[in-house]
Amino acid sequence: xxxxxHIHDLQxxxxxxxxxxxxxxxxxxxxxxxxxxxxxxLSPEFVGRTCGLCGNFNADIxxxxxxxxxxLTQNVEMFGNSWMEMEPHQDRCPLVPSAFSSPCAHVDSxxxxxxxxxxxxxxxxxxxxxxxxxxxxxYMASCSNDLCMSGPxxxxxxxxxxxxxxxxxxxxxxxxNWRQHxxxx
Numbered sequence: 001x002x003x004x005x006h007i008h009d010l011q012x013x014x015x016x017x018x019x020x021x022x023x024x025x026x027x028x029x030x031x032x033x034x035x036x037x038x039x040x041x042l043s044p045e046f047v048g049r050t051c052g053l054c055g056n057f058n059a060d061i062x063x064x065x066x067x068x069x070x071x072l073t074q075n076v077e078m079f080g081n082s083w084m085e086m087e088p089h090q091d092r093c094p095l096v097p098s099a100f101s102s103p104c105a106h107v108d109s110x111x112x113x114x115x116x117x118x119x120x121x122x123x124x125x126x127x128x129x130x131x132x133x134x135x136x137x138x139y140m141a142s143c144s145n146d147l148c149m150s151g152p153x154x155x156x157x158x159x160x161x162x163x164x165x166x167x168x169x170x171x172x173x174x175x176x177n178w179r180q181h182x183x184x185x
Contacts, residue, residue, distance in 0.1 A: 017032050117152075
């Protein structure tokens with residue numbers, strides 16, 4: 001599609017590296033094609049009326065791992081597999097096997113130390129000023145998984161830090177000039 005574009009009540013625009021899909025009084029979806037990042041912001045009228053991989057939007061994180069068939073689980077493989085959709089005329093995605101191991105389980109100790117060192121940067125300045133508003137813990141876990149798969153250097157490092165900085169900005173605590181503190185970014 002040539003952007004900007006309107007389809008029914010949806011508006012599609014390109015802003016920087018993001019494609020934004022907006023429905024007035026409904027939602028905004030931002031998709032960044034290179035990293036595959038997707039952000040969804042819903043209107044308050046959707047509180048408690050959603051389900052899926054992003055949870056149910058009821059402010060209770062304890063019940064977000066509910067399968068497509070309504071079973072609350074702590075088994076992330078079961079949860080993820082339950083929401084798998086089949087695309088017409090395409091091969092089925094492979095199921096995530098039970099006892100799915102962390103990407104870091106197969107990384108040698110030297111590289112694992114490098115990964116931990118890089119991800120620990122989220123605990124220090126300039127990111128530390130946002131910790132009271134956005135916990136860095138889930139971002140550190142994602143950081144470890146991503147860097148164990150890609151290696152502890154390169155563009156992925158900056159993508160991880162960018163995700164945390166974006167979350168801080170959304171929480172009204174932007175991290176100004178954080179890239180000046182991170183030489184590779």
